Amino acid sequence: MTAAPAMGGNPLFNANRLKLGIFGTNGKGAAQTLVPEAYRPTWPASVKTAQLADAAGFEAILAYARWKGYIAGRPDHASGITLDPFTWCAAIAQATRQVAVIPTVHAPTLHPIAAAKQCATIDIISGGRMALNVVGGWNGPELAMFDAPMAEHDARYDHLQEWLEIVQRLWVEPEEFDHEGRFFHVVRGSSMPKPLQQPRPPIVNAGGSDRGQAFACEFADICFLILRSEEPADIARQIAAYKRMALDRFGRTVQVWTYAYCVQRETREEAERYLHHFSVEMEDGPSLDAWSAGVGSQTKILTSPEAVRAFRQRFAAGAGGSGLVGTAGDIAERLQILSDAGLDGVLLTWVDFVDGLDRFTDGVLPLLVSRGLRMPSRSA
Ligand SMILES: Cc1cc2nc3c(=O)[nH]c(=O)nc-3n(C[C@H](O)[C@H](O)[C@H](O)COP(=O)(O)O)c2cc1C
Numbered sequence: 001m002t003a004a005p006a007m008g009g010n011p012l013f014n015a016n017r018l019k020l021g022i023f024g025t026n027g028k029g030a031a032q033t034l035v036p037e038a039y040r041p042t043w044p045a046s047v048k049t050a051q052l053a054d055a056a057g058f059e060a061i062l063a064y065a066r067w068k069g070y071i072a073g074r075p076d077h078a079s080g081i082t083l084d085p086f087t088w089c090a091a092i093a094q095a096t097r098q099v100a101v102i103p104t105v106h107a108p109t110l111h112p113i114a115a116a117k118q119c120a121t122i123d124i125i126s127g128g129r130m131a132l133n134v135v136g137g138w139n140g141p142e143l144a145m146f147d148a149p150m151a152e153h154d155a156r157y158d159h160l161q162e163w164l165e166i167v168q169r170l171w172v173e174p175e176e177f178d179h180e181g182r183f184f185h186v187v188r189g190s191s192m193p194k195p196l197q198q199p200r201p202p203i204v205n206a207g208g209s210d211r212g213q214a215f216a217c218e219f220a221d222i223c224f225l226i227l228r229s230e231e232p233a234d235i236a237r238q239i240a241a242y243k244r245m246a247l248d249r250f251g252r253t254v255q256v257w258t259y260a261y262c263v264q265r266e267t268r269e270e271a272e273r274y275l276h277h278f279s280v281e282m283e284d285g286p287s288l289d290a291w292s293a294g295v296g297s298q299t300k301i302l303t304s305p306e307a308v309r310a311f312r313q314r315f316a317a318g319a320g321g322s323g324l325v326g327t328a329g330d331i332a333e334r335l336q337i338l339s340d341a342g343l344d345g346v347l348l349t350w351v352d353f354v355d356g357l358d359r360f361t362d363g364v365l366p367l368l369v370s371r372g373l374r375m376p377s378r379s380a
Helices: 043-055 084-097 112-125 140-146 153-172 210-219 230-252 268-281 285-293 305-310 312-317 328-340 353-370
Strands: 020-024 058-062 098-105 132-135 175-180 185-189 203-205 222-226 253-262 320-326 344-347
Touching: 020 043, 020 253, 020 305, 043 058, 043 268, 058 084, 058 140, 058 203, 058 253, 058 344, 084 098, 084 112, 098 153, 098 203, 112 185, 132 153, 153 175, 153 185, 153 210, 175 210, 203 210, 210 230, 230 253, 230 328, 253 312, 253 353, 268 320, 285 305, 285 353, 305 312, 312 320, 320 328, 328 353, 344 353
Parallel strands: 020 058, 020 344, 058 098, 098 132, 132 203, 203 222, 222 253, 253 320, 253 344
Antiparallel strands: 175 185
């Protein structure tokens, strides 16, 4: 087991009880909707949303890795228009001051030697504000483009584990080393310069299956859970069981985060109406169908076609995340419930990120501060 990362300047380890981030602004965000105001990853929009989140004191900007959209034969579909997370995060680091930048990497698409150096470079550019989200891959056609067909589900995590061990070694080892493993053969491997954060930048993982969760508990500092229930007592049990697994099986303390779509309006009815409008009336049907048939069937978190169907609106609204829907007060109350249930952080998504971040910063953030969940932002 590697040592925990330095607690230095990375905001992921600040004192806020409930940490906040934004998710997917290097792509189309998380909604699968046809409304015209839906976010698109132009560079001005990327910078604007990053700077709003940074100024509001958010802890994280997580860029997802997607090489191909969900719909076969439709490379122009919004689900496939994604800016490269590493180069995007390097540039976003330059446009921001305090927020952590978190690129995602699919282990089968990037050699660990290249990944170690790219991460060290972003860590240096950002002044020690990077973290790495590692995934084994769950969208078969994108890995097929690399001639790296998807391995059987749990074997993907074995590969990811060896990949990560090499990356972490490259981040600290002053000398050249050989590695002879099941998946990699490295001769006199080395990487300089080292990342600023020593012994390593934080690791993030969102494995949802039993094997994925065990991987995250063993190797990640920030683990994502898809919440299975809306009930506070169930959520508290799910989070407690997860943290207990990390501690009992691996002797580790991990942060547990989730992701949530946010619909904030002046009244609850207005918020519900807009949610129904963009995620039901204007759902992106072909994209949702393709997702269910492809990615949905690859993951072990949705174990039956019924579960996939039941999740349809959650996927349309925000990639399967939880809902934060209502007035600023409703949203603050829900976030308090999640925090009281043991949650350490939430990645937020909106249909229109600029509008959403403005509303959230004006309406919800002051309530989170008055509830003691967060300190006021330094730039507020
Ligand atoms: C917040 C979050 C971010 C994720 N980012 C990516 C990503 O960028 N690329 C990807 O292929 N999978 C991504 N995933 C999928 C997970 O890595 C994982 O495969 C999924 O949660 C299913 O778990 P399992 O692999 O254990 O079955 C993400 C999941 C979550 C919850």
